[in-house]
Amino acid sequence: MIKNIKFKRSSIKGIEIKRCSYSEQSYKEHVHEELSIGYIEKGATAFDFNGKNYSFTEGEGIIIPPYISHICQPIDLNYWQFVMLYIDTSYYEGEFNVPRKLIDIELDKFKDFLGNLSGKNADFEVENTLIDLLTTCTLLDEKNNIPRPDKVLENIYNYIKNNYLENITLESLETIFNLNKFTIIRGFKSIYNTTPSSFQLQLKVAHSKGLLARGMNILDVSSEAGFYDQAHFTREFKKANGKTPLQYHKDILG
Numbered sequence: 001m002i003k004n005i006k007f008k009r010s011s012i013k014g015i016e017i018k019r020c021s022y023s024e025q026s027y028k029e030h031v032h033e034e035l036s037i038g039y040i041e042k043g044a045t046a047f048d049f050n051g052k053n054y055s056f057t058e059g060e061g062i063i064i065p066p067y068i069s070h071i072c073q074p075i076d077l078n079y080w081q082f083v084m085l086y087i088d089t090s091y092y093e094g095e096f097n098v099p100r101k102l103i104d105i106e107l108d109k110f111k112d113f114l115g116n117l118s119g120k121n122a123d124f125e126v127e128n129t130l131i132d133l134l135t136t137c138t139l140l141d142e143k144n145n146i147p148r149p150d151k152v153l154e155n156i157y158n159y160i161k162n163n164y165l166e167n168i169t170l171e172s173l174e175t176i177f178n179l180n181k182f183t184i185i186r187g188f189k190s191i192y193n194t195t196p197s198s199f200q201l202q203l204k205v206a207h208s209k210g211l212l213a214r215g216m217n218i219l220d221v222s223s224e225a226g227f228y229d230q231a232h233f234t235r236e237f238k239k240a241n242g243k244t245p246l247q248y249h250k251d252i253l254g
Contacts, residue, residue, distance in 0.1 A: 004019075004020065004021045004022055005018070005019075005020045005241075005242040005243055006018070006019050006020075007243070007248055007251040007252050008251065008252070009213065009252050009253075010117065010126075011123050011126070012123060012127050012130065014087065014088035014090060014091040015085065015086070015087055015088070015091070016213065016252070017083065017084070017085055017086075017117070018084040018086065019081075019082075019083050019084075020080075020081070020082055020083075020084070020242065021041075021042070021080060021081035021082075022077060022078065022080060022081070028071065028239045028240065029048075029069050029071045029193065029194050029198065029202065030069070030070070030071070030202050030205060030206070030239070030240035030241075031067050031068060031069050031070075031202040031203060031205075031206050032066060032067075032086060032206055033067070033088075033089070033207065033209070033210055034066060034086040034089065035065060035066055035086070035087040035089060035092070035096060036064040036066075036084055036086055037061065037063050037064075037085045037087070037102070037110060037133075038056075038061060038063075038083065038085070039060075039061045039084075039107070039110060039114070040056050040057060040060050040061070040081075040082050041058065041082055041083060042058055042079055042080055042081035042082075043058060043074055043075065043076055043079040043081065044056065044057040044058065044074070044075040044076070044080075045072050045073065045075065045080070045082065046073055046074075046075055047062065047070065047071070047072045047099070048070060048071040048072070049068065049069075049070045049099050049193060050192070050193045051193055055075070056101065059107075060101055060107075061101065061102035062100070062101055062102065063096065063099065063100060063102060063106075064099045065096035066096075067161055067203070068098070068099060069193050069194040069198075069199055069202060070193070083114065085110075085113075087130075091134075092131075092134045092138065093138070094134075094138035094139075095138075096138070102137075105136060106133065106136055106137055109129065109132055109133040110133055112129045112132075112133075113126070113133050116129050150187060150191060152177060152179065153184075153187045153191055153192075155177065156173060156184060156188060157188070157191075157192060159176065159177075160196055160199055160203070161203065164200045164203040164204060164207070164226075165204070165207070168196070168197075168200055170184065170185070170196070170197075184196060201236065202240070204225045204226050204227065205237055205241075206240075208221050208222070208224075208225040208227075208233065208245070209237070209241065209248065211224060211225065212245055212248055212249050212252065213252050215253060218230070218245050218246060221233075221245065222245075233245065234246075
């Protein structure tokens with residue numbers, strides 16, 4: 001099996017591109033700090049969100065909001081290729097709610113952006129096509145705003161998202177939110193497709209990716225992101241991103 005995963009930083013600040021084809025990867029649930037927009041160039045991808053499985057086939061696209069726990073993997077490794085765009089949340093206004101397929105108008109704008117990105121267009125023109133894409137996606141999501149079904153569990157979700165580098169335990173969550181830990185786990189998983197501890201780990205991995213992209217030393221990243229040793233950090237990072245921290249570091253920094 002040919003392994004081909006490549007990360008690249010765009011000339012547009014806050015934008016990163018991942019291209020992947022015919023790649024074996026140990027897939028597990030993960031999150032991204034960024035907004036993610038992907039396009040299936042060959043084959044099909046299985047996407048698991050909130051306990052439900054969806055299929056995205058050749059020529060289709062997907063938009064995944066930040067901090068949404070999910071699993072995505074190819075249906076056939078021998079025929080599979082995709083491109084994924086990661087967009088820093090500071091780059092756009094508006095709020096995205098749940099993962100969904102891109103509709104035709106969004107797909108057209110996404111392809112326009114990729115075409116401009118791979119050509120010799122000026123950054124101004126490239127950025128304009130990206131803003132056009134994001135504006136279209138944001139307006140469509142605002143029309144389909146889906147509120148969280150449970151306020152307490154949403155508060156737990158936000159607490160973990162805002163404090164994931166701290167020592168969070170089920171006992172501390174019980175005390176803070178006055179809920180039995182079994183109720184917390186069962187309710188959290190039913191809504192967010194992951195457990196509180198797994199969500200915290202996913203956030204650490206996503207945070208470490210951002211630190212590496214900014215050029216921080218791998219050993220320092222491992223410590224800063226709260227991993228108990230480098231082997232643990234490397235293992236979890238590769239499961240989520242398909243490359244080791246060192247490989248990603250080399251990709252993104254050239």
